[in-house]
Amino acid sequence: MLPGVPQPELTAKARLGLTLIAGGAVANIYYNQPLLGLLVAEFGPRAALWVPTASLVGYALGVVGLVPLGDALPRRRLILGQLLGLGLVLVAAALSPNLPALALASLLIGVLASAAQQAVPFAAELAPDATRGRIVGQVMTGLLSGILLARTASGFVGAHLGWRAVFLAAAGVSLGMVAVAAATLPRTARTGRLRYRALMLSILHLARTQPVLRDASLSQALLFAAFNAFWATLALLVEAEPFGLSAAGAGLFGVIGVCGALVAPASGRFTDTRGARPVVVGGSLLVVAAFVVLWAGGTWSLVAVGLGVLLIDIGINGALIANQTRAYALVPGARGRINTVLFTVMFVFGALGAYAGSQAFLIAGWSGVCAVGIALAGLAVLAAVLERPAAAT
Numbered sequence: 001m002l003p004g005v006p007q008p009e010l011t012a013k014a015r016l017g018l019t020l021i022a023g024g025a026v027a028n029i030y031y032n033q034p035l036l037g038l039l040v041a042e043f044g045p046r047a048a049l050w051v052p053t054a055s056l057v058g059y060a061l062g063v064v065g066l067v068p069l070g071d072a073l074p075r076r077r078l079i080l081g082q083l084l085g086l087g088l089v090l091v092a093a094a095l096s097p098n099l100p101a102l103a104l105a106s107l108l109i110g111v112l113a114s115a116a117q118q119a120v121p122f123a124a125e126l127a128p129d130a131t132r133g134r135i136v137g138q139v140m141t142g143l144l145s146g147i148l149l150a151r152t153a154s155g156f157v158g159a160h161l162g163w164r165a166v167f168l169a170a171a172g173v174s175l176g177m178v179a180v181a182a183a184t185l186p187r188t189a190r191t192g193r194l195r196y197r198a199l200m201l202s203i204l205h206l207a208r209t210q211p212v213l214r215d216a217s218l219s220q221a222l223l224f225a226a227f228n229a230f231w232a233t234l235a236l237l238v239e240a241e242p243f244g245l246s247a248a249g250a251g252l253f254g255v256i257g258v259c260g261a262l263v264a265p266a267s268g269r270f271t272d273t274r275g276a277r278p279v280v281v282g283g284s285l286l287v288v289a290a291f292v293v294l295w296a297g298g299t300w301s302l303v304a305v306g307l308g309v310l311l312i313d314i315g316i317n318g319a320l321i322a323n324q325t326r327a328y329a330l331v332p333g334a335r336g337r338i339n340t341v342l343f344t345v346m347f348v349f350g351a352l353g354a355y356a357g358s359q360a361f362l363i364a365g366w367s368g369v370c371a372v373g374i375a376l377a378g379l380a381v382l383a384a385v386l387e388r389p390a391a392a393t
Helices: 012-029 033-043 047-065 067-071 075-094 099-113 116-126 129-161 163-184 196-209 211-231 234-238 247-251 253-261 264-274 276-297 302-328 332-364 366-385
Strands: none
Touching (some): 012 047, 012 075, 012 099, 012 116, 012 129, 012 163, 033 047, 033 163, 047 067, 047 099, 067 075, 067 116, 067 196, 067 332, 075 099, 075 116, 075 163, 116 129, 116 302, 116 332, 129 163, 129 264, 196 332, 211 276, 211 302, 211 366, 234 302, 253 302, 264 276, 264 302, 276 366, 302 332
16 A cells, blocks of 8 residues: 555455455366366367366466456456456356366466456455454455365256356356445555566565465465365275275365364464464374374275364464464555465475375375375474564464
8 A cells, every 4th residue: 555545444354355256266277177077078188188177277377367457457457357257268168168268268268267366465464453453364265165065066057957057157156256346345545656677676676575374375375286186086086995985075075174173263363362373383283183084094984084174274273263363464555476385385285285295195195195185284384383473473
């Protein structure tokens, strides 16, 4: 925010709007995953690789290339533009005549769905210092719920109406969110005067000069790697004997994760009053405990698997809110770029974690996956405990 420009208040209406936008936007990069069987049947086996990969790559490009613009341009305008473009690209995806067209549309869907990552720093920007953690937690509840419920909703609609209906419905939701954004989000002035090249170069400067940001990114990235090691191999576990679940049944475990998303506001409140490090350490220990439970009972008990899912989601989501809150407090005018650093590091580690989990499953089975998860979450505990005192916010 430029000097002398009054800061608009974060009203209850704006909080609700940002929460809905965060969840509704991010869901678009996960809608395709339950539809892969339908897409393969129509476009061939390459669809299973091209479509989900394109959407995730696009989202990463949006986080790097678009989210920092919120530090220079009014975020309300950026969110409106991205949501409008998202609705149009979703219609194009629904009308795709061939796989290259759908893959291109999926890439653009991912880029524009990064509006979800505009909503979170917008909430942090408008929130009072004393309640920033709680507010970030509320908006992140929407984002995390969107991730977890997208697969379930897409699978249901796709099974009954086909994959094109999913994208058309998503387009309607996106255009509806344009109306929500216009009605609920406050107008803000231009927040900075950096040109785009300087804006992008300043991301590297922030990563180099802000140790708290590096600490938050490292601990959360290690947890995200453990998270992806688990989810990349869960279907392989529960679809095999003795469980024999279908792919749809495996996807329902994501619903359990919504309970984990609901702890986000409580984590934010605790961070506001006690600081971030206890929350990060506690969340990391919960992830360690989750993999211990999964190692002990995951191969014979669905209850153990469900408990592991719940503990992983509570732990990683609680730590994420704490790490975001302390990172956003560092440089008030750079929250979009801070978000870019945090989530770029997370995505890189997440991809490595998914690879490590898959390789461990092939080599050592489920016990190998759990060993990888315990090692990664244990390193997150160690990283948080050994942080420099100045970083223990």
